[in-house]
Amino acid sequence: HIHRVTSAVTEATQRTFDPILLIGNMLKKYASGNAQCRSLLCNDTMVQLLLAPLMPTVGQSQSPLVSDDTLITIADVMAVLASTESGREFFLKGSTTTTTTTTTARSPAVQNIAQFTVHALSGKAPRITPEVATAWLFVCRQLYNIAEGLHVLLPFSIHTHIANSLNKLDGVTDRILSEALVDNLLNFAGTPKGLLLLQQSGQMARCTQYLDHRYTQKLQVSKVEKFGYGYMATQVASTAAGVVELLNSGFVSTLVRDLWTLVDGEESDYRLTAPRAHPLDPIDRTTHKAMLSLLNILSSFPALYEALNQPQPKEQDIPSTVFALLDRLVLVDSESKSASLFNYEEAHLFGLRLFSALVTSLDSFLYLEANYGLTATLLALQRKNQLDSGEVIIDANSVERNRMLVSCHYTGGPSERQLPPHYLKDNEMYTWSMFDLNSPSSHYQLKNPGTIKDQGIGSDMLAMLSQPLPEPKASTVWLKSLKDLLLLELTKHKTLNTDTVALLLQKTVAVQNCTNEYVRFMSSGSTDTVRAVYNNSMPSLGAKLAVRYGQFLGLLDSSNSHVLNLQQVTNRASSVCTRQCHKRQHTYLSSLKGDYVGYDWFVATMFLVMKGSVNQTVSFLEAFAHLLSSGYLWIPRLHLSVHLPLEIAYSGIHPVTYISAHYVEWILQSEVPLVHSAFRLSGYTPSQICYHWLSQCFWNFLDWPEICNYIIMCIVLGIDYQVYFCVAVMKHLEHGITQYTHEQNLLVFLKEEGVCGFSAAAWLSFMQNLASIYGHYVLQDMHSLGCSA
DSSP states (O other): OHHHHHHHHHHHHHHHTOHHHHHHHHHHHHHTSHHHIIIIISSHHHHHHHHGGGHHHHHHOOOOSSOHHHHHHHHHHHHHHHTSHHHHHHHHHOOTTSOOOOSOOOOHHHHHHHHHHHHHHHTOSTTOOHHHHHHHHHHHHHHHTSHHHHHHHGGGOHHHHHHHHHHHSOTTTTHHHHHHHHHHHHGGGGSHHHHHHHHHTTOHHHHHHHHHHHHHTTOOSBTTBSOOHHHHHHHHTTSHHHHHHHHHHTHHHHHHHHHHHHHHOTTOHHHHHSOOOTTTOOSOHHHHHHHHHHHHHHOSHHHHHHHHTSOOOSOOSSOOSHHHHHHHHTOOOSHHHHHTSTTHHHHHHHHHHHHHHHTTSHHHHHHHHHHHOHHHHHHHHHHTTBOTTSOBOOOHHHHHHHHHHHHHHOOOOTTTBOOOOSSOOTTOOOOSOOOOSSSOOGGGBOSOTTHHHHOOOOHHHHHHHHSOOOOGGGHHHHHHHHHHHHHHHHHHHSSOOHHHHHHHHHHHHHHHTTOTTTBOOOSOOOSOOOOOOSOTHHHHHHHHHHHHHHHHHTSSOSOTHHHHHHHHHHHHHHHHHHTTBOOOOOOSOGGGSSSOOSOOHHHHHHHHHTTTOHHHHHHHHHHHTTBTTHHHHSGGGGTTBTTSOHHHHTTTOOHIIIIIIHHHHHHHHHHOHHHHHHHHHHTOOHHHHHHHHHHTTTTTTSOHHHHHHHHHIIIIIOTTHHHHHHHHHHHHTHHHHHHHHHTTOHHHHHHHSOOTTOOGGGGHHHHHHHHHHHHHHHHHHHHHTTOOO
16 A cells, blocks of 8 residues: 555656656746747747657658657647737737738648647547547637638638547547547637538537536636637527527526526525515626526527427426517516516516517517517507506506617617617606507607718719710729729718619619629529418518608608518519529428528618619619629528528528628737627627628618618628628727626627717728728638638
């Protein structure tokens, strides 16, 4: 026994004073500090020296000449280095002493690390242990979990090699190795494009189950990362396929049950030990955090649609589904429902706050309205708060219901509508009129549509647009001249009137159809179209909402025919899209079993631009459908489209997510790092809010003239301006984003508040600079629809 103890002490002492470990620990200490890292480790000589043991494997697929302990120690140093800002910059862009503006310069170190990792995972290099392989995979992970790093490592198909390795393992005997591989594969969900790769690996279900376990146990992501699982869960939930896997894993059910216990749990220990000051503060910090966790998952319409279309279990005391939460907290349309709540006023108010954030997605509102009669239920509850005299009892619930009704009924940017507050303030009268569907108040609409008609237009542009279309061989020169004139006009006038916008777009699209550079989608495809399966009242409700907005802006007259006309246009537009759909495939995603399930906000926008002209709108859309820009501006255009590979089309991930939003995240990290860091810290993702903005063409976030600017820039200046426009909006909101991240309310701020004071013209030079740096890569990826990799 004494001999065994002595041997153990001796072995521990030897490891403690092992020169490899001593030097490794010293290097990791240097690597973790940016200043020291930059001066001592971020140089080619030092890194090449550290990577020298890998060279026999990288070059000749031979075994390394050093021990496993040495390889793992070096990998640990590289991982710490890659997790720092300075180290990551060195790996992705080369030596810090090199002055380069390109964002895709690849240092030899990254290639060597990636090749060694691939050889180790694929078994090409003999006698490399799984521990060594996962240690170097962890180094790669520090790079591919950000957008720029993923771009550099994409050619190595690391996700495929991880998936292949997982398929070869015995899940019982190789549990530790299996978990390490799953954990590293899951980290591809750190970016929108990485999420697509994760789904293509075929391991999404396995990864979400692992995510559910780690997140619910509140475990740290890794030894060099403190946060991340919440962020990755939000990224996964941004797509239909991802949220279905989260639903199947039990992740969402856990969030719903935990939330219910906090809101209406009779036996909540927290409630007993920390009673709240009801009704002034019904949502405490703990409940608010739980609410944000669920909102992060349900933020996008595809996520909410899939969640509400899941099979519903029998009624339970504690709800476990999103529908049960909606039914019991918001749609409280019977005495039995209100009596079932432990504290009706508090629970109902919480439900209203939760769904107030969700219905800022116009698609989510239309779906809830079409299928559950949301507005009618809220109005019925408001009537219960009326006295016989007709006076309304003002309390926290009636105020919140009023806010929700107003925000759903009135459409407009920050200068076009004003919303009542969420809260009653102490010692202040509530002066806002209660919403009445029969006689809507004009109190909530700001008289600002005059700005649409007053902008001038330069004589040069007017002369150019008045001329006949150029000959096809002169199209490129004409388009270049138009770009230059548009930049001058926006610099001078900030915005253009709607008549000019219509003429400009019609002529630009006509000329671009004569230029191969812009044409991407030819008129071919299957005639086996997929027909709609959703409630037909949703398009009708969307048309009514859009026409109300157009009438408020003065773009449409008061004729009742506009709603039917817009429905006719959307039906024709849907036919244009479905002519080029893949043949029907079996899918477990409800949103892919028919036509696009959301409303077509781009078509509605163009209908208003054309001032309600059916013929002009349809003619424009039919011509526009051939252009590359249509795939990104017009979201339903690529729904199940034959122009996407079958596996991508049926992934439920739109190119706007895995290309446009992906590059937004990339550019934010490089150009607006405070905003990028704020999103990471909050658990909410830029891709979520970008898809929200873009899918509804910035309706309710920007004023009409700026919505027109967005469309014009993307079509005339280039579709890559969709990315730069989003980055400019984020940069404009930088102060608010950092402030609300500190207050732990970023998601609510971004979804419920309009983008006040934003002028695209004021950010033109900023966007042009981004185009000069990133334009080549963004456009190349957009044109290939992300399929080249």
